[in-house]
Amino acid sequence: MTITRVTQSMLTNQSIYAIDSNLSKMSADQNVLDTGKRINVPSDDPTGTATALQATAGLANQSQYQSNASDGLAWLTTIDSSLTDVNSNVTKAYTLALNGANTGTNTSTSEEALADQIDQIKAAVYASSNSSYLGRPVYGGTTTNSEAYAIAGTWTTTDASGNTVSTPPPTAQDLTAGGYDAIEVTSGGVSLDGGTTTVADGTTQNYTLNGVTYTFTANTQASASDLSTQIVYSGDEGTVNRRVGADTLVQVNTSGSSAFGDDSSSNPSIFTVLSNLSSALRSSDTDGIEQGISDLKTYMSNLSSAQANEGARYNQITGAQNVSQIQSLALTTTQSNAENADIAQATIALQTQSTAYQAALAATAKTVQPSLLDFLS
Amino acid sequence: MIGSSGSFGSLQIAKSGLEYQQIAIDTANNNISNIDNPDYVRRSAVGEEVGGPQTPVMWSQYTGVGEGVTTGSIQRLTDALTNQRVRTETGNLAYLTAQQSAMTTVETGTGEPGDNGVSAALNDFVQSWQTAVTNPGSTGSTSGPAARESVIAAGETLASAINTQARNVVSQANTEVTQASNDVSQINTDAQELAKLNNTIYLAQSSGTETSDLEDQRDAIALDLSKLSGATVTQQADGRMTASINGVAIVGYNSTDGDWSGTLQLSGTTQGTQASLLDQNGDWTGAGLSYEIETPTTTNPASNIDQVIPQTVQVGSTGIGGDLGGVVALLAPTAGGNSSLADYMNGLNAVAEKLVDVVNSVYANGYDADGNVGTQFFDVGAAATATTTLANGNTQNEFDTTTWSMTDDSNNPGSPTGSTNGQIPWVGNGAALNISVDSALQSDPDLLALSATPGSGNYDTTNAENVYQALQGGTLSYPNGYPTPQTATPQSLNMGSQYSALISGLGTAVNALNSQASNQQSLTTQVVNEQQQETGVSLDEETINLMQAERAYQASSRVLSTMDDVLNTLINGTGVAS
Numbered sequence A: 001m002t003i004t005r006v007t008q009s010m011l012t013n014q015s016i017y018a019i020d021s022n023l024s025k026m027s028a029d030q031n032v033l034d035t036g037k038r039i040n041v042p043s044d045d046p047t048g049t050a051t052a053l054q055a056t057a058g059l060a061n062q063s064q065y066q067s068n069a070s071d072g073l074a075w076l077t078t079i080d081s082s083l084t085d086v087n088s089n090v091t092k093a094y095t096l097a098l099n100g101a102n103t104g105t106n107t108s109t110s111e112e113a114l115a116d117q118i119d120q121i122k123a124a125v126y127a128s129s130n131s132s133y134l135g136r137p138v139y140g141g142t143t144t145n146s147e148a149y150a151i152a153g154t155w156t157t158t159d160a161s162g163n164t165v166s167t168p169p170p171t172a173q174d175l176t177a178g179g180y181d182a183i184e185v186t187s188g189g190v191s192l193d194g195g196t197t198t199v200a201d202g203t204t205q206n207y208t209l210n211g212v213t214y215t216f217t218a219n220t221q222a223s224a225s226d227l228s229t230q231i232v233y234s235g236d237e238g239t240v241n242r243r244v245g246a247d248t249l250v251q252v253n254t255s256g257s258s259a260f261g262d263d264s265s266s267n268p269s270i271f272t273v274l275s276n277l278s279s280a281l282r283s284s285d286t287d288g289i290e291q292g293i294s295d296l297k298t299y300m301s302n303l304s305s306a307q308a309n310e311g312a313r314y315n316q317i318t319g320a321q322n323v324s325q326i327q328s329l330a331l332t333t334t335q336s337n338a339e340n341a342d343i344a345q346a347t348i349a350l351q352t353q354s355t356a357y358q359a360a361l362a363a364t365a366k367t368v369q370p371s372l373l374d375f376l377s
Numbered sequence B: 001m002i003g004s005s006g007s008f009g010s011l012q013i014a015k016s017g018l019e020y021q022q023i024a025i026d027t028a029n030n031n032i033s034n035i036d037n038p039d040y041v042r043r044s045a046v047g048e049e050v051g052g053p054q055t056p057v058m059w060s061q062y063t064g065v066g067e068g069v070t071t072g073s074i075q076r077l078t079d080a081l082t083n084q085r086v087r088t089e090t091g092n093l094a095y096l097t098a099q100q101s102a103m104t105t106v107e108t109g110t111g112e113p114g115d116n117g118v119s120a121a122l123n124d125f126v127q128s129w130q131t132a133v134t135n136p137g138s139t140g141s142t143s144g145p146a147a148r149e150s151v152i153a154a155g156e157t158l159a160s161a162i163n164t165q166a167r168n169v170v171s172q173a174n175t176e177v178t179q180a181s182n183d184v185s186q187i188n189t190d191a192q193e194l195a196k197l198n199n200t201i202y203l204a205q206s207s208g209t210e211t212s213d214l215e216d217q218r219d220a221i222a223l224d225l226s227k228l229s230g231a232t233v234t235q236q237a238d239g240r241m242t243a244s245i246n247g248v249a250i251v252g253y254n255s256t257d258g259d260w261s262g263t264l265q266l267s268g269t270t271q272g273t274q275a276s277l278l279d280q281n282g283d284w285t286g287a288g289l290s291y292e293i294e295t296p297t298t299t300n301p302a303s304n305i306d307q308v309i310p311q312t313v314q315v316g317s318t319g320i321g322g323d324l325g326g327v328v329a330l331l332a333p334t335a336g337g338n339s340s341l342a343d344y345m346n347g348l349n350a351v352a353e354k355l356v357d358v359v360n361s362v363y364a365n366g367y368d369a370d371g372n373v374g375t376q377f378f379d380v381g382a383a384a385t386a387t388t389t390l391a392n393g394n395t396q397n398e399f400d401t402t403t404w405s406m407t408d409d410s411n412n413p414g415s416p417t418g419s420t421n422g423q424i425p426w427v428g429n430g431a432a433l434n435i436s437v438d439s440a441l442q443s444d445p446d447l448l449a450l451s452a453t454p455g456s457g458n459y460d461t462t463n464a465e466n467v468y469q470a471l472q473g474g475t476l477s478y479p480n481g482y483p484t485p486q487t488a489t490p491q492s493l494n495m496g497s498q499y500s501a502l503i504s505g506l507g508t509a510v511n512a513l514n515s516q517a518s519n520q521q522s523l524t525t526q527v528v529n530e531q532q533q534e535t536g537v538s539l540d541e542e543t544i545n546l547m548q549a550e551r552a553y554q555a556s557s558r559v560l561s562t563m564d565d566v567l568n569t570l571i572n573g574t575g576v577a578s
Helices: A008-035 A046-101 A108-129 A172-177 A256-260 A270-282 A286-339 A343-368 B007-033 B080-110 B118-134 B146-206 B212-229 B322-331 B341-363 B439-443 B462-471 B495-535 B539-573
Strands: A149-152 A154-158 A183-186 A189-192 A197-200 A204-209 A212-217 A230-233 A241-245 A248-251 B043-049 B069-076 B232-235 B241-245 B248-254 B258-261 B263-266 B291-300 B305-316 B387-389 B395-397 B403-406 B420-423
Touching: A008 A343, A008 B495, A046 A108, A046 A241, A046 A256, A046 A270, A046 A286, A046 B118, A046 B495, A108 A256, A108 A270, A241 A286, A241 B118, A241 B462, A248 A286, A256 A286, A270 A286, B007 B043, B007 B069, B007 B539, B069 B212, B080 B146, B080 B212, B080 B232, B080 B322, B080 B341, B080 B495, B118 B146, B118 B462, B118 B495, B146 B212, B146 B241, B146 B248, B146 B258, B146 B263, B146 B322, B146 B341, B146 B439, B212 B232, B212 B241, B212 B322, B248 B291, B322 B341, B341 B462, B341 B495
Parallel strands: none
Antiparallel strands: A149 A230, A154 A212, A183 A189, A189 A197, A204 A212, A241 A248, B043 B069, B232 B241, B241 B248, B248 B258, B263 B291, B291 B305, B387 B395, B403 B420
């Protein structure tokens, strides 16, 4: 466009346009400084916005992985300390059993004393087997019960007519179906249902399931150390996993069977082994004691591998925790680069814009004001 | 041979000079007075010399030197082509700014990137499933159902964040519809005014009346018409301005109807039917807003009597420019695009639908704290379409703030065809508007199906882990021995990416609009400057014109006094003995 005439309105329009655009750029620069963010609305940088959103989501994941890892480590620590206790108790039992095997030197009184110690050890292992973290038994799988192992009382099973039948005692699942959560030995007696239904010592509690009446006889003598007491698993085989990385899911529980055995020949249950050992000692049954020693060796080897397995998972989580921390750092950098303002740059941009704005104002003041009229007298 | 025009003739020449300079002063004065009037076109008094007859007459000859000056015309110093360009660019600018302002409002309303938007709520929701994995306790357990409640609360927050955003879009769309309605009525008023002024100016010019003021008015109206509708306004040979929107004439002239103007109205809004922008799924219908113009035809061929028959010509929904065009473009979905409100609403609905699909399809295969199968986590049941019956018998839905009512104008040569009404219902079953957490879940956290193991209640959290994985597009796993999922095929999709793609698309659209509008603003300013260069008033120039006219006036006066002296000498000085 060749400018042939310049009119007042042209100057005004041009000035307004220049001042407006300067002011709006200045306001954008100021907004960047006010919020400290380079991206205040998606249109500031659409791809940067996508990056920032992804980085934020990634950071939320990493922070969750880290808290999952802490939780997982707490589970494994609980397991580790209880397994260490079990290990030292079982080692003690092994020594006692070796003592008991020395038939030549032992009297019946000393064998009775050894058996009593074995019973105490069984009670201690039972206590360890019910270790819990935040109210959940660590060896109980995904059970909702508060204990992984329960002490079974004496069960009499009768049919509708009251005749004793050969139905096996109810399992933990049957108990749940019958409205009971667990059986617990307390000082006041034996309680069903986590303490809500207490069966007084020596009395019985009936309940009917599928036409079969079960009678539970409470017995204060039924403590973990009692020879006749059966300890039953009330947990399940579910696994408790913690996600500690995008592709890393770590099991943080140890199943009751791998920690305490399941009565199979290769994996004897420590409770059965100790019960049998105790009764063999009491009856001076040499073969029984030898069997007990052999079973204890098998169990100790199994326990070691369970502990090693737990230790390996602990390490896996610690490793994942480190990876997650590194990733968090990287993501924070990515997010910051995408979203946060470079303060120095923004300050200089604002200063430059402010100078341009003042120049536009000054130019307007100079051009709009004068006309020929100002110079005619 | 040159003859004299006579002494009194010289006085007449001086008089004509005085008169002309007076007009020149008045014109400059008027120009200066109107310096700030944006519609004003500067004028100039064009002087014409009064001479002898232009055609020599037989047996006669003109011997004068000239008979002075007369004001030939008051010229409006304007250029039709530049004006046309200004109208086009102003229309283009209005088209872009209408879209820019609406999309910017929606963009700001998303609150992204930030701590309060949908993406933050989505992150919290995703992570809440991990909280439930860590602590699946139910009512009565040691830790209570806190983590379950947090999953439900995070779900509610997410649903309400999506609802809020959807409502923002809908309320912006409602504003746009109101804007369209205002634009249409202003366009129709402008069209009528333009036709009237065409008529007035034509008649005035025929009788030789000065029409500069009327022409200024007409230019302003033509500009407004282009700004509102992107109409093409063309100056015809007879001086009339005709206008057409998207090729359909809205202001014109024909010998039967004279100067006529058509009426723009929304298509397909006949009595008793609803013009629906959203379909039953809450998605934008393909139609958008579409317009038609009623124009007269000249004759009725059947009766062969000159009779005005209104004829409706479809303008369509694309190709309209200006502010109305911007609004129409905002309300119409584009193919695979993300540039309009409709696109964004559809995109948001799609994200919400996917969210519901992913969460519910995985969730439905889980078991709650009592071992029962989970039903659904999110609910997008039929919306509460509270309807009101309007006076015209139509029903009006909730959020339906817009009622169309367009009536033909009786000043229009096209005879009125009655009023048209239409409502635009905004409530569909759109997922984004209606997503919520299942009401049964809201009241009982134990119903949250975290477990993937059937049977009695347990603290298995595989299903929660699966929902978490599914929301991130990960692989799902089920416990050994657990058969294929029973109720629904689990889906897995990274919802964060889905949503960030939507937001990034919106950002790109707004960014493009911002730069287009900014470029257009700069272009428009330049074109307006070009126009002002022609039509604007320059104080310096007018001052010089004033000085020139003043001096010329003084000189003409001087001629008068000189002639007076001459006559004085002639009358009083001759024949008197000294």
